[in-house]
Amino acid sequence: MDIFRVLTRGAAINKNVAGVSKGNSVDYSKVDETKIESSERQEHRMTKELDFFRNKKIIHKVNDLKKKDSDNVNDNSDDEKNKDKNEDDDVTEDNDIGPKITTKKEAVTLRKSYKGNITGEDIPLPIGSFEDLITRFSFDKRLLNNLIENQFTEPTPIQCEGIPMTLKNRDILACAPTGSGKTLAFLIPLLQQIINDKETIGLKGLIISPTKELANQIFIESIKLASRIYLDKKRPLQIALLSKSLSMKLKNKIISDKKYDLIISTPLRLIDVMKSESLDLSNLKNIIFDEADKLFDKTFVEQSDAILGLCNTKNLRKSMFSATIPSSVEEIANSIMLDPIRIIIGHKEAANSNIEQKLVYCGNEEGKLIAIRQLVQEGEFKPPIIIFLESITRAKALYHELMYDKMNVDVIHAERTPTQREKIIERFKSGELWCLICTDVLARGIDFKGVNLVINYDVPRTAQAYVHRIGRTGRGGRSGKAITLYTKLDSIAIKPIINVMKQSGCEVSEWMDKISKLTKKEKQQLKRGKGKDERKQISTVPRVDRLKRARKQEMIEGSKRRMYKEAHKETEVSEQD
Numbered sequence: 001m002d003i004f005r006v007l008t009r010g011a012a013i014n015k016n017v018a019g020v021s022k023g024n025s026v027d028y029s030k031v032d033e034t035k036i037e038s039s040e041r042q043e044h045r046m047t048k049e050l051d052f053f054r055n056k057k058i059i060h061k062v063n064d065l066k067k068k069d070s071d072n073v074n075d076n077s078d079d080e081k082n083k084d085k086n087e088d089d090d091v092t093e094d095n096d097i098g099p100k101i102t103t104k105k106e107a108v109t110l111r112k113s114y115k116g117n118i119t120g121e122d123i124p125l126p127i128g129s130f131e132d133l134i135t136r137f138s139f140d141k142r143l144l145n146n147l148i149e150n151q152f153t154e155p156t157p158i159q160c161e162g163i164p165m166t167l168k169n170r171d172i173l174a175c176a177p178t179g180s181g182k183t184l185a186f187l188i189p190l191l192q193q194i195i196n197d198k199e200t201i202g203l204k205g206l207i208i209s210p211t212k213e214l215a216n217q218i219f220i221e222s223i224k225l226a227s228r229i230y231l232d233k234k235r236p237l238q239i240a241l242l243s244k245s246l247s248m249k250l251k252n253k254i255i256s257d258k259k260y261d262l263i264i265s266t267p268l269r270l271i272d273v274m275k276s277e278s279l280d281l282s283n284l285k286n287i288i289f290d291e292a293d294k295l296f297d298k299t300f301v302e303q304s305d306a307i308l309g310l311c312n313t314k315n316l317r318k319s320m321f322s323a324t325i326p327s328s329v330e331e332i333a334n335s336i337m338l339d340p341i342r343i344i345i346g347h348k349e350a351a352n353s354n355i356e357q358k359l360v361y362c363g364n365e366e367g368k369l370i371a372i373r374q375l376v377q378e379g380e381f382k383p384p385i386i387i388f389l390e391s392i393t394r395a396k397a398l399y400h401e402l403m404y405d406k407m408n409v410d411v412i413h414a415e416r417t418p419t420q421r422e423k424i425i426e427r428f429k430s431g432e433l434w435c436l437i438c439t440d441v442l443a444r445g446i447d448f449k450g451v452n453l454v455i456n457y458d459v460p461r462t463a464q465a466y467v468h469r470i471g472r473t474g475r476g477g478r479s480g481k482a483i484t485l486y487t488k489l490d491s492i493a494i495k496p497i498i499n500v501m502k503q504s505g506c507e508v509s510e511w512m513d514k515i516s517k518l519t520k521k522e523k524q525q526l527k528r529g530k531g532k533d534e535r536k537q538i539s540t541v542p543r544v545d546r547l548k549r550a551r552k553q554e555m556i557e558g559s560k561r562r563m564y565k566e567a568h569k570e571t572e573v574s575e576q577d
């Protein structure tokens with residue numbers, strides 16, 4: 001059962017179970033709250049251009065497509081075939097499977113419909129439907145079936161653009177909103193190219209992701225699409241996630257590096273294997289940087305450069321994807337790519353328009369906890385929820401606070417082991433866990449489909465971080481809500497956030513519009529990361545009570561350990577018997 005779907009119908013935490021004390025209410029006369037857009041109006045506003053997943057159309061086409069694809073899939077005609085078609089034809093909207101794009105005029109109309117801004121030399125036509133791939137490219141029947149079986153019946157705008165460009169062997173720099181299907185936009189053509197190159201044995205594609213969680217998610221998605229695809233009778237299309245154990249096996253030649261067609265990895269692990277010369281890169285044709293702006297920011301740029309330096313195949317095709325591409329990354333892209341095509345869907349630097357964004361002024365740190373409790377009391381705290389904080393210490397502190405309130409929460413940060421992180425993510429996905437507290441480790445790429453609410457407990461440091469954090473809701477065409485709590489300390493840091501809200505089409509009140517303008521000095525302060533002062537510790541409980549609480553917790557833990565030891569002793573005795 002899709003528990004997320006059930007939860008997202010609008011469950012609210014039972015106040016009594018949550019243990020909210022009645023005294024902890026917030027005085028809203030002192031809380032300056034800007035409700036940007038009511039959900040009713042937002043729903044109304046979900047025009048065709050934003051309906052990336054064609055939710056308004058009821059798609060009962062799976063069987064039709066299956067039937068059609070078996071008739072058409074071996075028809076290897078290319079774009080050239082349609083070259084002479086009258087350029088004045090209108091977009092021919094096929095009610096069943098979306099429009100077929102055969103002329104420049106049709107392409108212009110389609111691009112207008114989803115606010116696509118495509119620049120570069122000799123730009124290929126977009127596709128209007130997955131069926132376009134059959135008529136224009138020798139698209140693999142098994143790949144198409146896998147798409148359909150996974151309910152991907154129509155391409156999203158970034159897929160309409162990204163797939164044909166890659167199939168035409170072009171380097172691309174792509175920027176499209178969070179949750180709008182960028183993963184499939186690079187996976188579909190990459191798998192098709194691996195199939196086209198089936199005579200070659202060994203590694204043909206690399207996908208780089210900044211976090212293990214995201215790499216794992218891309219791996220799972222690619223496995224679904226490559227299921228039952230054989231490159232020859234005995235050789236399935238092989239994809240690997242470069243885990244610690246696989247990298248050891250490759251380094252010790254326990255597994256041959258010829259085994260895999262595609263490897264998905266985080267940068268450091270890949271560099272380690274590459275440097276040990278355990279990977280034959282001579283047949284590598286494609287390299288994809290997902291969350292490219294992160295992979296080329298100051299934390300990762302050296303690693304990404306090192307990877308590119310170690311890939312020395314001629315004509316290596318490069319792609320960069322993200323929901324935010326600052327101009328510094330565009331410069332890098334232009335310096336390392338060959339005649340790249342730049343794809344921008346919607347507004348660059350804007351948040352996904354399916355997300356209702358809201359700012360809540362809390363005065364000071366205590367006010368934030370009070371605001372959370374207030375959300376619970378008012379039934380706005382509708383799970384599944386993700387709460388972002390700026391540091392591990394603060395994430396842990398909030399976790400203990402909410403645990404004390406008997407909320408169903410857990411916390412993920414860099415100090416948790418990979419197994420702990422995996423388990424928590426599973427519990428969150430299954431609906432067992434209602435609220436996930438985390439640092440920015442989960443801010444990018446992670447696809448929890450039904451998240452209702454994202455809370456920025458701490459204001460993110462950059463506009464990009466804000467766009468990615470709140471992008472964990474409002475995915476796959478669903479609507480979502482994001483609340484950012486701020487205090488007096490955030491007077492500078494909040495300005496870029498207000499700008500993103502304006503870019504995303506949210507109504508921003510006049511006074512907010514005024515304060516959103518950053519002075520030169522403030523811009524410099526933000527650049528240097530000096531937008532904020534040290535925050536006070538998270539707690540509304542007096543120190544004496546906190547110590548009492550910690551002592552009680554220690555006693556419980558101690559008693560659990562003793563019980564575990566006793567039980568273990570008994571087992572050992574009975575095993576000896």
Ligand SMILES: Nc1ncnc2c1ncn2[C@@H]1O[C@H](COP(=O)(O)OP(=O)(O)OP(=O)(O)O)[C@@H](O)[C@H]1O
Binds near residue numbers: 445
């Ligand atoms: N053509 C499609 N039809 C229906 N659903 C789709 C389609 N393409 C992708 N999706 C779904 O949309 C969701 C979001 O996709 P994805 O994770 O690729 O987003 P993204 O653009 O990479 O977001 P982010 O910027 O946060 O990484 C996923 O659940 C995915 O399965």
